[in-house]
Amino acid sequence: MIEIKDKADCCGCTACASVCAHGAITMKPDAMGFLYPVVDRSKCVDCGLCDKVCAFNDNYDTDLNLPKPDAYAARHKDMHEVETSRSGAAFIAMSDYVLENGGVVYGAGYTDHFRVVHKRATTREERDEFKGSKYVQSDMNTVFRQVKKDLKDGLIVMFSGTPCQTAGLNSYVGRRLREHLILVDIVCHGVPGPNLWRDYIAYLEKKQGDKICWVNFRDKQAFGWKAHRETFKFVNGGG
Ligand SMILES: Cc1cc2nc3c(=O)[nH]c(=O)nc-3n(C[C@H](O)[C@H](O)[C@H](O)COP(=O)(O)OP(=O)(O)OC[C@H]3O[C@@H](n4cnc5c(N)ncnc54)[C@H](O)[C@@H]3O)c2cc1C
Ligand code: SF4
Ligand code: SF4
Structure with a gap:
């Protein structure tokens, strides 16, 4: 049965919750909104499938890994x-x-x-x-x-x-x-917590006194390739 002792050993992927045929695992958010599996022991039959399916398991199946990866670079024509x-x-x-x-x-x-x-x-x-x-x-x-x-x-x-x-x-x-x-x-450095994002939206809406209707985490058309700036549009035209 899956048990998260160290949060670094779980990315919240849901594989364990999805594989459990007894509905014993629920994904629950921590204070930051990151999801972690929680097992209802009264429903668990100790089949071990959740441990087996977890990619953080030492026996994770790596048979799709190429001995030496082929690398290509590509950009859309349009x-x-x-x-x-x-x-x-x-x-x-x-x-x-x-x-x-x-x-x-x-x-x-x-x-x-x-x-x-x-x-x-x-x-x-x-x-x-x-x-x-x-x-x-x-x-x-x-x-x-x-x-x-x-x-x-x-x-x-x-x-x-x-x-x-x-x-x-x-x-x-x-x-x-x-x-x-x-x-x-995707190439990924890690994901920020959902509650940080939720609270930031609420903060901006309170500051502006208006609802956000459009977001872009990195607007290349407005700020080019190098800038890493979030862009927001508000219902009444602010942005
Ligand atoms: C959390 C995160 C961290 C990143 N870290 C790096 C980095 O360290 N270095 C770097 O060079 N690039 C990073 N990127 C950019 C990412 O690698 C590029 O977006 C990717 O290469 C795809 O480019 P694209 O133009 O083909 O598609 P894009 O239009 O940029 O991306 C779309 C794809 O990204 C997926 N996606 C978007 N947000 C999420 C999310 N929150 N969780 C899962 N999938 C998502 C969508 O499903 C979609 O398939 C990061 C992106 C994200 C979301
Ligand atoms: S399968 Fe592993 S990494 Fe995915 S949610 Fe369950 S414990 Fe976390
Ligand atoms: S051990 Fe089996 S029954 Fe128990 S939580 Fe994991 S998958 Fe579900």
Whole structure:
């Protein structure tokens, strides 16, 4: 049974909660809003699956690792895509391919006034919400289970997230279903806490006396490639 003794040993990926067939694991936020698994011992049957699936487990399956990785650099041909993505818009090019082939794409979007969550997209319009880095831990909710269902239904699935999230999903999906799963992990230095982001939005809205209606964690069109500045628009035109 999973037990988080050191927070550094858990990224909140939800693989353990998703694999538990007894509904014994709930993801609960700490003071910063980071999600951690909590086990209801009365429901746990001690099967050990949650420990096994965790990518922080010493026996994590690394059979997909190449002995020597192949490295390529790429940038989208369409400069509009580059300008509206955080880096070179490789994510857009790859996800376009998946959507054109009838697949589904999972990535980080928003819900409930800019809370960052992972979502499923089957069209370019839905997928475009995932463009751009959101520098906050994304809530997976039940996405891992949805990915597995899509794979079982024979769909091509592309999942884009942080390296620890993709590692957790890879382990949860297992060898048998991996053939049609495309994992895209972003270069990542770590994720800030969701409550910091929530409180910052509340602070800005109080200061401005207005509601935020648009955010961009790094607006390349306004500030170029080098600046790392959040941009906000308010309902009544402030920004
Ligand atoms: C938390 C975080 C830390 C980063 N740290 C670095 C770094 O140290 N060095 C560096 O060079 N680049 C960093 N980046 C930038 C990132 O590597 C680029 O955005 C990435 O290379 C994709 O570029 P793109 O232009 O193809 O797509 P983009 O449009 O920039 O990115 C879109 C993709 O990022 C995913 N994504 C966005 N926010 C999140 C999130 N909160 N959690 C999970 N997935 C998310 C979306 O699902 C989508 O697939 C970071 C991004 C994030 C979100
Ligand atoms: S599977 Fe994911 S959420 Fe569960 S303990 Fe491991 S890292 Fe944390
Ligand atoms: S040991 Fe099995 S039953 Fe108990 S929490 Fe983990 S997966 Fe669920």
